[in-house]
Amino acid sequence: MCHFCLLSVLSIRGVQEEDPPDPQIMRLDNMLLAEGVSGPEKGGGSAAAAAAAAAAGGSPTDSSIEHSDYRAKLAQIRQIYHSELEKYEQACSEFTNHVMNLLREQSRTRPISPKEIERMVAIIHRKFSSIQMQLKQSTCEAVMILRSRFLDARRKRRNFNKQATEVLNEYFYSHLSNPYPSEEAKEELAKKCGITVSQVSNWFGNKRIRYKKNIGKFQEEANLYAVKTAVDAANVSAQASQANSPATPNSGDTYLGLRSLNGEGLNIAPSLQPQVDTLHRATHLTGGYEELSGSGLFTPHRLDANSWQDTTTLSSVTSPPGPPGSVHSDTSN
DNA sequence: TAGCATGATTATCG
């Protein structure tokens, strides 16, 4: 590359280049700083990334692994960025020296004002800073790609653990008449499940819509959890009323065996009064809604304000694909 | 590997 050519190019144009307050480069600088690429070693940048990751919502267990991976890649990008930057700076000062030498040589044949020298230097710096901007831009791009690869929660979806979905389902089906947990309830559920509040909201949003869309598919689950909560209520009341709680092994999972009373034989021990009530209520609400939406028979379903889901989707609920009669023969004995 | 399950995102509405 010929210095004279470059020199002439620089002197011809470069005058009309934009000046210091370049918004573009400011933006890039800010972003690189925020991303932890520029700025002090392992400073607030990674903290910001961590905050972003946490905000995106992820289980705390695997996020650390993902995060270290992310950090490694980010460090790589940062290293490349810095070495390139250094190279450019070195080249810039080298080139400036060359130009100065040339000017000095020329000054023997023609007078050169300090102003001209100054202008030349400014032009060179501007040229190199525009190259720097390209570097910053491509670095930004790389970081963005990295972020979307590693931090996009959608890409890194993990199913909630069994216990979490258990808790959520329990709440959902025991509040089936109004499955809209309050903010406090959401927080509690989130804490219990080890997920974020917004994940709880997502879950309930998905659950409501999917339940409503295909009630039949959820019948078994609904009954299952109805029984579960009924049993829980039984345990609670038994513990409350009687000093000794006779048969309370482990509250949850072993009682899943009660699924067998899915359709007809709701033979709960006669001594348990309130839980039967809950059970009736729950099964009635689920099965009852299916009936009125599927067959068109309608009675004002106001009994417990379970008027969620009555927004125009009644027709979309096709006849239940599951075993007929196994479900809504529940409490009608 | 196809197809369903599921968590997250987006568009829209009140």
Add this chain to the structure above:
DNA sequence: CGATAATCATGCTA
């Protein structure tokens, strides 16, 4: 701003 409906992208399983 929160809810819904549609959709996306991944996880899981037969």
